[in-house]
Amino acid sequence: MSALRVSGLSIARAGLPVVSGVDLVAEPGAISVVLGANGAGKTTLLEGLSGIIPVTGGTIAIGGSEVQNALAGLRSRAGLAHVEQGRTVFGQLTTDENLRIGLRKGAGTDEAYGLFPELTQRRQVRGGLLSGGEQQMLVIARALLTRPKVLLIDEMSAGLAPVIVTRLMHTVRRLADEGLAVLLVEQFAALALSIGDRAYVMRRGRFVYDGDCGSLAKAPDELHRLYLGTT
């Protein structure tokens, strides 16, 4: 069974359709990459999936049960985690407190420090005082401690140094290899395609490509065409 199965999903913003009739799946152990130009509707898609904004049509199933009408908190408890665009750390809370908020039974903050050892030094430092890279590590680790089946990640590489981006990408790959289903929204297309399994390209709220990452990675011209919509 797919960890996440979405069919015919539509989402409106301020009354205008922004996502229309999207079908997608995220499988355990695999990374599904969503690419698309600025304003294509990628963030809107993820926000609709996690329950930040309501959907106008279609279904969202986590591990087989439909959640499209449930509140965000319930979707989280059903196994969905969302690492939002823009590194939403709790700036007033320490690193350790940030990690403890969503801690589920059987999970411990040690796992987070094992995954990102650099956070250990910053345990008692407020989230707002961490560097961009540390904040990104913190929000990813924080989401993992909720023991998700599906992890949605929105533009984790924005504004970070290339070495850190590569590092984070490898971490995400490893998490998938351990059985997590990942839906990765990215602007760094080449890097995302190199670690991903399945790829979707979004243009004006619709998927214009649905296939494997490998063949898209080998055809940069095709990707360019899909982004811009010139035929």
Place this chain on the structure above:
Amino acid sequence: METYFTAAVAGLTAGGAYALLGVCAVFTYRLVAVVNFTGAAIGTAGTFMLISLTEAGYPTWPSVLAGIVTGTAVGVAIGFVMTRWFATAGASTKAAVTAALLVGLIAIGLRLTGGQHPHVMPELFPGSAFRLAGVQVTNASALTIGLAVLFTVASSLFLNGTRTGLHLRALSERPMAAELLGVRVRLLSLFVWGVTGAFTTFALMIIAPQRSPNFMTLSLLVVPALAAALIGLFRSFWLTLAGGIALGILEGLASTVDVVSQYRSAIPFLVILAVLLWSQREARWDEAR
């Protein structure tokens, strides 16, 4: 000199109540981001439950309990309206909504309690606690101030030392990010409204015998409460506490000076005006730089 001191001490009961109401207002603002104009009205609803039960001949303390339960329930009901329909609204919209709710509560309350019809409010803690430099400090003032201090200390211990407290702090900073981590945001918000409802009810029960116990007068005690909260800039519990007590003392002192005595209920307005002007000046100063 001695008359001034006596008057100042006499202002302590009101001051303690303002402090407690103010601290509750700061608690509500910091945790659920609402400047709550209904604070005192919620407590008034609970107080009138107590009044009508004792007027009907029920014993005092069970009626107090029923009153506190009522205040808690009204607080939760207002909280439900705010979290259900105005969770994503801006701070000024939320404040305006609670101001509108205040008008509604006063209208309903006056209707149910017979308008200006005089009521007998039992004095819960008569007598005085101790003497301060020869002046009696009433039980009521010692209790309200003590309760305000207790609320301040207990809420900081709770917020910093428990898992629910951590969730509340997360919720106050980024409600959506907290919810995405599985925090029960709506339930916790209602909890905040319920707790502040219970405490404000108790504060009003203590101060009500000193005021004319009618629904409108008591509900409007939100003005000095918000003035106290403003002195703490809606952030500091301790400054709010001190501000509330200072307001009460100031009112007490004003009552001894004939020319200003009649206008002493305007003192909170003057304080609000002064704090707002002062904070505006800061803002303008920042802009100018």
